[in-house]
Every structure is written in structure tokens, then in C-alpha cells.
Amino acid sequence: MRTQTKTTLLFLLPFLIVLSLFGGFVYFSFLNYSHNDFFRLLEIRAITAGKIELDNNPTANIKEIKELRDQFFEKLPQEKDYFFPLEEVEKFHDESETLGLPISFFENVIKNGKSDFKKNNVFYKGIIYNSTKGKYIIVASAENYYELHHSAYLKRTLFISIIAAFIISALISLYFSKYIFKPLRKITERVNQISSENLHLRLDAGSKNDELNDLAVTFNTMLDRIETSFETQNNFISNASHELRTPLTAIIGEADVILSKSRSQEEYEEAIKIMLVEAEKLESKTRALLFLAQTGFNGKIQKFDKIRLDQLLMDVKETLEKINQKNKICLDMSLLPENPNMIKVNGNEQLLHLAFSNIINNGCKYSDNQPVSVALGASNNSVFVVIKDTGIGIPESELKFIYDPFFRASNTKSYEGFGIGLPLTRNIIRMHLGEIEVKSIQNQGTTVQINIPMYKF
Template sequence: MKIRYKILILFTVLTVSIILLMATFAYLLTNRYSFEDFYKRLEIRAYIAARAAFTKDKAYSQIRAEHLERLPHEQEYFLKADSTLKIPADNKLLTSPSLKNLPASFYREVLAAGKATYRHEDTFYEGVRYVNENTPYIVIVSARNDYGSQYLADLRKVLLLCLAIAAVGVVSAGLFFSRYILQPVREITSQVKNIRAHNLHLRLNDPNSGDEMSELAQTFNNMLDRLETAFETQNNFVSNASHELGTPLTAIIGEAELALNKQRPEDEYRQSLQVILHEADRLEHITKSLLNLAQTGFDGKRQQFEKIRTDELIFSVKNTIDRINPDNKVEIDYTMLPEDEDKLFIKGNAQLLQLALSNIVQNACKYSDNRPAYIALAATDKSNVIIIKDNGIGIPAQDLPFIYEPFFRASNTSRYKGYGIGLPLARNIIRLHGGNMVVNSQQDEGTEIRITLPTSAE
């Protein structure tokens, strides 16, 4: 079922239910008031009838004749009680058709409380106790409330009619407003249907109304931005990967074909095998880097994290660099280390973090031609900050937006060996640990990379 109709049904049921409750309450209140008012009128008539009958005062008879409208089927009854305040059982009025429906409790209540009411079908009874010359009497007036019944019947019809009109009005208003409110959703749906893989540059129209529809359009546009970037990155990745993998494969195939072309001396075969081995090593390095890059793109649930001290991690990275490049001039800055060693703990995968930091430090050494490079560590209650700085060739400003694309290499790095995977791999690892990495670089001045990792809460 469409949301429009769900809203309409909910709105209609809720509104009609409220109106129905209000109408029912009004009807019951009116019904109660009508009965109470009619009993009050019967009570007044009972006292007037008693005074007119026992005092023989013509004024009461005149009031009855001139000012009291006779009620439908109005009847008056006078029952004499004995000294024990009981109605003699042989009283013939008790067996009259009009009074035989009255229960004995009605008479007892009149004598005990002074008055009582009773209803039998459409006939209402009001009884009062009246004492004349020390003799108690029960005066009963009965009548039918035809006017009240008709009034209540008319009220029911009016309320039902109003309820029906209100229901129609609510449905009509609900249809209009649900269509009006959901119009932006229909427009967004229509625009989304036109977006395909070949036109991800299209965006939804943002009404800038500040409401949920505007927020939805903005969120969807942001998602389209990420999708477009992901598609472009994927295309570039496939293109660059094909090129990077194809180059050593072409060299291997070409060298093998050249060696097999004719009989050659042993030295030439050895030289061809050295070329093939070199290109195979290069191919293996690229495939391992691609595998690491793909694995670090997974979420953290696939990784086993443990508590790690960042200062020990940096020392381990320095030892690794010393083995790979003994001529390096990497220095560690200890001046910003905190007094509280507990702040140096983070949660993560030590091997992955060492891989990320080693790649960055190796780049610092390589692109600065082994000039001095610096590693600094600072820590707070919330985060550990690792700063790696070199005085190398830097990155041109126009290349900075693309440094995280796999296989991308800056325009000034052609004389240096590399594959353009180190920085994307490092950023993936840092993100996997809930951190972030910021690169600041000036061409011919050097590069500074700031890595922030959350401090372990335990």
C-alpha cells in the first residue's frame, strides 16, 4: 500500500474516531440531562398535585390549569401509607395497570428518602412523600417523555449526519494534503528513476525548504557524489591496474619470446632470466599491494584488535626502516610524549599499523633522497597524534586531490621507483582503526603527514 493511502487511512480513522467520541459524549450528556430535567418536572407536578388535592387551594389548581402544560399520558396517583410507613396490600391502586410495573423497592425508597424515580419502557415515574394532617401519602406522577425522546432521536440523526459529512470532508482533505505533502517525494522518485550508471552526474533538485524533503534530497545528492567518485575511482583503478600489471607481463613475455627465438649463449639466457625474475618480483609486489589494499577496505569486524603502545609501534617502524634502508636519517621527536603512559595505548592491529607507518616513512626517505625526516608523537585523553615530516620534493598542488587514488603518482616522481599504492593503503588502514590522515605538502619544500588515532578507553 502506498504511503499516501496509509496516511489517508490513519488520518481519517484518527479524526473520525475523535469526532465520534465527542459526538457520543455529547449525546450521552444530553440524554442524561434530558432524563434529569424530565424527572424534575414530574417532581414539581407531584408536589403541585398534592397541594391542589389536600389543601383545596384554588391557586394551585389555577396554576396547573394556566401554566403547566399537560405531559403526554400524564397520570397522578395518591397512595395512603399506614402508621408503619407501609402501603396496605389491599390498596386497589397497586393493581392498576399503570402502577403494577412499579417494584416494591420504589415505594420503600419514597417513604424512606422522600422521593424516588423509576422508568418502565417509555413511561417515567416520580414519587414523592407528602404528609397531610400527620398522615403520610405517596404521590406518584407518571408521563411519557415524547418530546425528549424525539429530541434525542433528532440529535442522533444530526450527529450521524455530521459524522458522515465530517468523514467525507476528512477523506477529501486527507487526499488533498497527502498529495500535496508527498509531491516532493514523487518529484524525487521521478528524478531518481532517470539516474543510471552512465549519468551519475545528475543531481536531485533541492527545494532548500529546510524540511525533511530538503534533507532527503541533500542526503541523496551526497550519496550520488560518493557513488560517482567510487565509479570514477573504480574505472581509474581498473585502468591503472591493467597498465601496472600489463607492463611487467609484457616484459616477461617479450623476454621469453626473445630467448626462445633462437639458440643463444648461456650468458644471454641467464640475462633473460634475470630480467624475467626482476619483472616477476615487480609483479608479485604489485599483486601483494593490491591484496593488502583490498583487505583494508573491509570493515573492522574482520580484524582482530588489541591494545598497542604507539611509542613502541614507532620504534618498531624505525627498526624496520633501518634494516631496509641503512642510510636513512629518520629521527624520533620525544618532546611531546605525555607523562601518563596510559595515554599512549590505542586499540588496533599492530601488523597493519606498522605496514601503514612503514610505507609513509619509506616515502619520506625516498622522496627526500635520504635527507633528515622526523617522527613526532603526542597523546591526549582522546587521541594519539603521529606526525611524519620530510624535506623532500613535496607534492604539486594540482596533484594533491588525487594522492589517495590507487596507482596515482605525482607528476614530479618519475625518477623514483614506486607504484602509487602506499598512501591509499595507509589511509585505508588508518580509517579501519577509526582515525584520519591529513597530508600537507609544498612542492620542493617537503611533506607533513598527520595521523590521528583514538586513544584506548580501557
Template sequence: MKFQNKLTLLFFFIGTIGLIFFHAAIFYFVSDFNFEDFFKRLQARARLAAEININPNGKSAVTQEMRNRYLEKMEDEQDFIIKVDTLKRMQFERPINLPENFYKTIVSKGNARYNKDNRFYYGQLFGTKSGNYIVVVAASDPSGFHELETLRKVLLLVFAVAVLLTYIAGRVFSHYSVMPLRNLIRNVQNISANNLHLRLEELKGNDEMAELVLTFNNMLNRLETAFSTQNNFVSNASHELKTPLAIIIAEIQIMLAQQKMAPDTEASARVILSHAEKLGHIITSLLGLAQTGFDGKKQNWQKIRIDELIMTVADSVKKIDPESIIQIDFSSLPADESELYTEGNVNLLQLALSNILGNACKYSNNQPVEIKLRFENRRIVIAITDHGIGIPENEQQHIFEPFFRASNTSDFEGHGIGLPLTLNIIRLHKGTIGIRSEEQIGTEIKIILPVSNEILISS
């Protein structure tokens, strides 16, 4: 999930939680106010009921008339007067089936409240000369209940609209919050090995984005220095190492061409020549390995037809090792010839395929080696299979490491540079390489390359 979406969801989640608490608080306080107001009205009626029904006097009739004329009649209003014989034993009639705790509270605290299913009860204890009385007033509040129901619907509607607006606000907030980061990513993507001199535009202020830009620029300074050092080394090493070595080889060959050398001297010279040539191969491979570490845009790219490249590689391997047996399988070629083309450096790809095919022939003691070309999911697949010594399972993860050689290859010449070089070349061409091997049965290496119109390389 992208950071912008995460930020939007976080904003939406926090905003929604806040809205839930806000609307719940509104509903709670409004309902609490309504209940409190209604109970106060019941309390006033309880006092009037006590004045009218307990110890009636001349004013009772006036009070009753005023109550009937000026006091609003509540829905299903009822008055209950209960004579209390003794407070300690709670011995008195219960004309209404209410929880016992309701009556206990009246006796202990002087008054109590209770409501159930929009039916409200208020009870109060009155002490007179003639004894103690409990007055209970009951009534319904349909208008208040209707008001709360209307408020609940309004709050739900407002909540739904507010949630939608919160999500929209979260999208806007995350968009503008992530915009500097998005611009930074776009600018970083434009920087490659060809233009390491470019730098990100520094931002004003001391926030995290400005610090990130500064960190990237410092990293680019280090990368530019490292790439420049490597480039200078590869350029100079080609001359500084290969030229003296070529002179040594030439001088030894001249010495060997003479007929006046003693046998021991000639044997020593041939050993020197052999090791010098081996050193030359190692230097060439190392330089190739270093050069393939550069960005592919520095190479000479062109369209390459894979089937033709495979035939060229097979011919070159046969010239090096005439006893090799190479079987080429083109039975699965696509109907559209344009799907056989990839883009890259033909010399590098030829070197990569030659390394794999040469290893297959060498480590199989010239048993038949099969090259199969097919097309899968807009990708070119080259499978090279041999029936040789295979690679021990616990060593297969190391075969692409420079100078690594499997434990069962001691009888074969090699330097452990071919496969790492091949891996760099295939990666340079936006491809992948995989291996499947079993000891004493054989090895299969698959190279997968994109079709030419799927590689985007600017000139």
C-alpha cells in the first residue's frame, strides 16, 4: 500500500473516531437533559400530589384546581400515595411493580428515580404528623422520546456526511502532504550512472523533507566519486595490465621459437607462458566483470535476433572444442518473428551464452548439450541442458559469486568468473537467469530476456 493511501486511511480513521465520540456526546447530553427536565416535572407533581392527598385542608382544593387548569397534563400520568407503617422493616404496600431497590432508595435517601420503556417514575418520602408517606408519580414522555429519535436520525445523517467529507479531506491532506515526496521520487528516478552529476533541488527549512534531500545529495556525491574511481580503474587497467602481459607472452614465444635453448630452460619457459596466458584470461574476465557493472546506456545497444545469436554461439563453442555435441531445438519458435528480437549489446550477450554453453560442454565431458528456444508470456526463454557432473545442492547458491568453484570441479580448468560475468550481463539486459541442477545427473540453466519492444532505452 502506498504511503499516500496509508496517510489517507490514518486521517480517515482518526477523524471517524472523533466524529463517533462527538455525536455520541451530543446524543448523551441532550438525552440526559431531557430526562433531567422530565424528572423535575415529575418531582413538582409529586409535591403537589402530597399537598393535595396528605393532610388535606382548605388550600387543597385550590391547589387541585390550579394543577388541573395551569399545569400541563402528562401522558398516562398517575399518582400513588403509599402509607408507610415502619421505615425500618419496609412494611408498606407496593401498588406498582417496581424494583425493590427503588423503594429502598426512597426510604434511605428521600427520593428515587426509575424509567423503563419510556415510562418514568419518581418517588419521594414525606413525613407528617400523621405518619410517613411515599408519593410515586408515573408518566410517559412520547414527545421527548420522539425528539430523541429525530435527533438520532439527524445525527446519523450528519455522521454519514461528515465521514464522507472526512475521507475527502484525508485524500486532499495526504495528496498535498506526499507531494514533496512524490516530486523527490520523480527527480531521483531521473538520475542514473550517466548523469550522477545531477543533484536534487534543496528545500528551504529544517523539516524532514529538507533533511532527506540533503541526505540524497550527499549519497550522490559518494556514488559519483565511486563510479568515477571505478571507471578510471577499468579504463587504465586495460592498458596498464594487459600491455605488459602481452609483452611478456610475446618475449617468451620468441624465446621458444629459438632452437638453442636447453631442455630445462624450455620447460620453464613453457610453464611461464602457460601461466601468463592464464593470467591474461583472468584479467580479461575481471575487466569484463567490472565493465558490466556500469549502466546499460553506456553500451552499444541494438536489436538482436536470438535464434541467430544462438547459432553463432554454438559455432564458436564448437571451434574452441570440436568434440562438443550441441543440439539446437527451434521447434517452439513463435509464429511472429518480431518476438525473437531483444535489445542489447550483441558482444556481451554472445559472451554470456558462450560462458554457459562452454561450461555445459566442458563439465559434461562432451556429452550431448541441448539448447531450446521458446517464447513465454512476452519473454524469450533460452534453456541450456547438459548431462554432466551437476552441482552439489548446498553449493548452488554460491555459483554466481566471483571466484567460486564447486567442490566437484577440481578436474576441470576454470577461474570462477564466467557465471558472475554472465549474471551481470543478463541483468544489464533486464533479464533473469535461473538454475536447476542435480549431482551426477546434469544441469539446466534458463535465461529469460524481454522482447525488444518491452525494453525502454533512450539513445
């Protein structure tokens, strides 16, 4: 069963229950009112009968009064009046059996002055009437025509109304469920359009802050990860074939040359040394490529935890200064917020250590060990780190290529490196749902700003 149908039924079921309870309440309220009203009518009939039959008014024309009563009073089905002198209490038991009334009915009349009784659809009203002839118990009875016919009409009306209301509600619910699920259908259609050939497509998150917006944002985040993984895999294959070809060619070429004719001991040793150097380069590039591929948003492998970035940057500074004592790293903590929780992020400590080490080490290397400033702060629900050097910078025309694996700027040929650090750092930062921005002016320096979402407590 489709979710849209389930939603419609889940709405209609309680509505039908409430509507049925309401209909039952109306029906039984009407019955109760009908009973009480009919008993009041019988009481009036009993009093009228008493005045006509028991009161001796010499000036009253009893015959005319009866005619007026029959003319203006509605004749009730099976209408009857019974008169019992109150002194003849011992006869009430016989009379109750004759009329089919319980003896308790007469007892209640004597005790309370009046009493009601209902047998099938015949109603009985008993009262004590003080007449000129003495006290009497008058019992008026009749069939409740109103309940018999009006209740049946009401029952049909309520049943038809409930069915009609249910059908109308079903149609309205179906319409609104289609309206509510329309964005979901659009999301489904859009997702079905996305394949490995067009992973750049994204869902329209819209401007509403609701569950569908959260779903679209989650899907887009997942697509970012998938796209990065595909790019990393594709880049790994193309870059591996390109970058590994150079050292392999050098090794094979050197081996062909050394084997082309007999060589001296020294020539063999020199050739082996050359092949060893190229093999070490090959190993370094292979490790770099593998690590780059592993950081392609593989969130299932990496373990994330709460990390304080000030402590992490201190560790990075200590590590880089141990590796190269000429490195000069200046930590700027002037922008730190008062609340230490505002500089905590959710991440993998080893990966973030590697990412910041790459950027800071590049700053030290390409500025010839001039001081590198590292500032830490927090704003707008994110923690930022600004790394600034005064090195050789990057030519403006080459900035768009800095995230391509193995790309190295044209002014870095005199410096060692493979061009893996910045692509690797970007993958790590994106894995942490962060952003990296690089600004550089040739021969003046480079500024790198990294923003990572603040840890949510």
C-alpha cells in the first residue's frame, strides 16, 4: 500500500470514528429528549382528564369540553386514561397485573407524586390528582408515535449524512494528500534522473524550513559524497596511469640501457641507485594516490568525535617544528570566543591533523621558512582557521587548477612535492562538511581559510 493511501486512511479512520460517536450522541440525545417530552405530554393529558372526569364544576359543560379536547388535542395512538382512587391501595396489585405495569410504578406515584414507565413503545405517566371527589391516581398512556417515526427518520438522516461526510472527506483527504506528497514525487522523479553520468544534478531544497527541506538537504549532502567518491576514483585511475608512467619509464629505460651491453661494477651500481630513487618516488606517489582515494568522503570508515581545534593546532605546530626546526609557526588566539565549546568540531583527529599540517607546511616551505600566521576563531555556527604566509604565492591564472591531483604551480619547480597535499586537504575538509578558500598573490603570499561546522551539543 502506498504511503499516500495510508495517510489518507489514517486520517479518515479517526474522522469516521468521531463522526459516528457524534451521530450516536445526537441520536440518543434525541431519544432521551423525545421520551421526556412525551412523558410531559402525557402528564398534561392526565391533568386534563382529571379536570374533565373528576372535578364537579356545575357551570362546566363536560360534553363541550370533551369535544374541544378531541378537536384541538392531537389524538395519540392507543391513548387511554385510567383513574384509581387513592384509598383503594389494596387494589393496585390487581390493577398493575391487569395493565401490565409493575407494582413499583404505583408505589413511586404514591411516594413521589408522579412516575414514568415505558413498555415497548407504549408510555405510561402516573400522577396523583386532588379532585373534588378525593385523591386519585390518574394513569395516561399512549404509543409514542414521534419516537417510532421521527427516530427512524433521524437514524436514516444521520446514516446518510455520515456516509456523505465520509465520502466528501475522503475526496478532500485524497486531494490534500496528493498536494502534500507532490514535493516527494518531485524528489523521487529528480532522484531517478540522477545517474553516474550526471552526478552534478541536485535536488531543489526550497526555502521552507520543514521535513521535506531537510530530506532534500540530506540527499544533496549524500550526492556530494557520491560525486566526490566518483571523482576520486576516476582521478585515481587517470592520475595513477599518468604519474606512475614517469618513474616506471625511467626504471625500464635505465634497465634497458644497462642491459644493452656489459658494464663495469661501478656502472651497474650507479644504474641500480638511479632505479632505487625512481622506485622510491613510485612508492611515494602510490601511497599518496591511495590515501587520496581513501579520503573521498568515505564516512563509514572514519570515526568522528568531538575535537577542540586550538589543541589540534598546537599539536600540528609542535609536529611541524620537530620535523623541521626552521619552521616558524605563529598561533594567533586573539579571536578565540569566551565559550570554549564554540571551537569544538565533530571530526576525525588524524585526518584534520593531516589537513592542517599540509596547509601550514606548504606555507612554511613556499615562504622559505618565513613566519606563518595561524588564526583561530568562531562565528555563525562555524569554526574558522586562517593560515597566512608571505611566500611565493600562486599565479592568478593557475588558481583554478590547485585542487587537481599532482598539479603544481609553474613557480614551484625548485621545491619538492607531488601536488597531492591541497586536493587531499580539500577532500578531508569536505568530509567534515566544511569549506576551504584559497586567496593568493604571486610573490606576496597565500591566505587559506578553512571553515568547519561547530559541534552541536
